[in-house]
Amino acid sequence: MPHTPPMRRPLLLALSLLALTACNNAPSQSAPLAPRPALVVTAGDIAQPGPAYIAEVRAVSRAELAFAVSGRVARLHADVGNAVRAGQLLAELDTTPLRAQLQAASSDETAARVRWQEVRQRHSRIHAAQLGQAISAGEMDAVKAELAAAAAALDAASAQRSQAEWALAQASLRAPVDGVIGSRQLAVGQSAGPGANVFTVEGSGRELSLWLPANIQLAAGQRLTLQHERQLYSGKVLRVAPTLGAGGQHQVFISAPAEAQPGDTWQVMVGRNPGHGISIPLRAVLPGHTGQPSHVLRLADDGNTVEKVAVMTGNVQDDRIQIVSGLKAGDAVVVAGAAAITPGTRVKPVLLRDGGSHE
Structure with missing residues (x-):
């Protein structure tokens, strides 16, 4: 057995301690990485808008004005679109x-x-x-x-x-409320009869007035899709007239967006018809390489692991895209940062709701 000189023993002991310390400080290869957060959204069924009907924007506070006496119109002091105050003079008859x-x-x-x-x-x-x-x-x-x-x-x-x-x-016609002149049916020199509507003053508040066939039933509080100048809005049924009007139709009043102006016409989509396929946000779809289909990252059955799924896309509407094949309704897909996530990665899903808020 070889003999170690006494001078080398301290050196060998120091080297052994350094090696042991290095082993203890090395990162463990078996320690799992914490799942990274991933914003996900649930794929939803497509529903096509139902039949559209034309509704007119009107003021909630609305006054139809008429002269109480007959006479020839001598002067006009307001026209359509003018803002008026209560008590303001609108028109005068020859006195x-x-x-x-x-x-x-x-x-x-x-x-x-x-x-x-x-x-x-x-x-x-x-x-x-x-x-x-x-x-x-x-x-x-x-x-x-x-x-x-x-x-x-x-x-x-x-x-x-x-x-x-x-x-x-009564030869002087005045505005009963603050508002905007919505219509005018007289001119200087024209004869006005008692009771004939000659001015409409649109007061505060806005609503849509819609006439529907009797077989289409709506209820107060029901949500509807509105369209004006290619923009979509959401509206709510405020009330339904209890009696039928001309032709067996009934009148429905719907909440109007702030953009609605008295006298405008809006489209109201009543009901929705089943469509084909599902839709997801457009930003959830990742383009494929040359010759390859587009794909998305979908949560696997365990709810935490992402997997790459090829999809066939269809029409784009606003910020959503139709998925013809590859996904089913209810699938959760990564909606942001998918390009930086490798398939097979475990994530912590953060659900995106209503296209804007998440929790």
Whole structure:
């Protein structure tokens, strides 16, 4: 057995300790890596919009205005699209005939008042004479009847004068609420009849008015898809008219987006028809190499491991794409960062909801 010199023993001991320390500090090859978070989305069935109907945007607070008297339009002070305040003057009729009627009624009232005052004075004299037994009872009865008739004539004349004043005031049409002029059906020089709608003032709030066949039933709170100028919106049924209108149709009122303006027409998709295939966000699809199909990373059955799946794509609508084959409804696919994840990697799924929020 070879003999180790005493001077080399400390050196060998130091080298042995260094080797042992290095082994303890080396990373363990068997320690599992923590799963990385991955944003995933659930593939959903495609549903095609149902039949579309035309709805008109109207104000929740809405006033249809008409003159209460007939006459010729003399002046207009507002037009369609103008913002108006409550009490603002919108239109005026020619007041010449109405002023003449008021003058005549005032004259009749003045004459009736003079007549009543004369009879009342004579009644007072006859009454005083009756107390002195200077006249007969028949004369007193006659003057009483005359006074009653004069009073009735004065009341009638006063009523005619009040009516003429009211008619003159009605020749000015004013806005009852703050709002926007939605429609106007008269022009200067045109004759306006009492009760005929000549202005519409659209007040606060907006809603869609929709007429539907009686066989299409909607309920308050039901969600509907709206379309205007190629943009899609969501609406909700506010109320359904309890009675049917012309042609057996019923009126439905739907919430209107902020973009809706009175008088505009919007499309309302009622119901949805089954489509073909499913859809996922467009960014979840990874393009294949030359000659290779597109693919996605799908969560395997264990819910944590990603696997590469070839897919056949179809139409693109907004930020979603149709998947013709390769996936089924309910499959969870990685929607962000899929290009940086290797198939077979274990991930911690973070579910994306409603296309915008995740938890």
